[in-house]
Amino acid sequence: MSFLAPDNIIEVNNANIYQQASLVLSGLNFTIQKGEFVYIIGRTGTGKSSLLKTLYADLPLRKGQVHVAGFEVNQLLHREVPFLRRKLGIVFQDFQLLPDRNIADNLTFVMRATGWKNTQKIQQRITDLLQQVDLPGINKKFPHQLSGGEQQRVVIARALINEPMVLLADEPTGNLDPDMSEEILKLFQRINNSGTAILMATHDYEVLEKFPARVLKCANGVIEDLKVFP
Structure with missing residues (x-):
């Protein structure tokens, strides 16, 4: 465990990011403050996903220091990784919902795995979450019965x-049409306005133009802080 500067939720110092044996980003230095909204942009293969995976300890950090939500990622033991991830929310492009379980059971599975025990509190939290993402009453539906945009809302729910301090979103609009992409960004804005920081990898420049925010650009093995797109 390590403590961040008071206003920072993520600190990256002189970090190298690898994908398997390949160095994809080197000498990274940046911070993200509590409640901030930040995009990561760059072409496919420039390291966006690898950076996010390093932040939530899915890829090892071989050089440098990374602090996320009070945890020093490069010092984490394997058994400590779940405690880091309880402080984060992770949104995937390909949803990763369990196809053989309805939506309530998908959410319950994660809640039980992260320490929720009281069935009544679980049911109430699911109701509140689905209301928050504008999908009330879909508890008994299965993923295949939902549109791509609805599935992504469930993933956000x-x-x-666990009321994360920061959401890490990897191309969350990559499989969605432009109208639904805009709806997902509006939802992210609401979440961000409630105080949750968001770090979102994307190559959707229309989204950046409609919802401008600070931008970190991955290119040529480094990250450039563009402040605000473009």
């Missing part, structure tokens, strides 16, 4: 279960 899943990411919000």
Whole structure:
């Protein structure tokens, strides 16, 4: 465990990011403050996803220091990783919902795995989460019965279960049409306005133009802080 500067939720110092044996980003230095909204942009293969995976300890950090939500990622033991992830919300492009379980059971599975025990509190939290993402009453539906945009909303609800300090979103609009992409960004804005920091990898420049925020650009093995797109 390590403590961040008071206003920072993420600190990256002189970090190298690898994908398997390949160095994809080097010498990274940046901070993200509590409640901030930040995009990561860059072409496919420039390291966006690898950076996010390093932040939530899915890829090892071989050089440098990374602090996320009070945890020093490079010092984490394997058994400590779940405690870091309880402080985060992770939103994937490909949803990763369990196809053989309805939406309530998908959310319950994650809640039980992260320490929720009281069935009544679980049911109430699911109701509140689905209301928050504008999907009330879909508890008994299965993922295949939902549109792509609805599935992504469920994924966002899943990411919000434990009231995370920061959401890490990897191309969350990559499989959605422009109208639905805009709806997802409006939802992210609401979440961000409630105080949750968001770090979102994207190559959707229309989203950046409609919802401007600070931008970190991955290119040529480094990250450039563009402040605000473009």
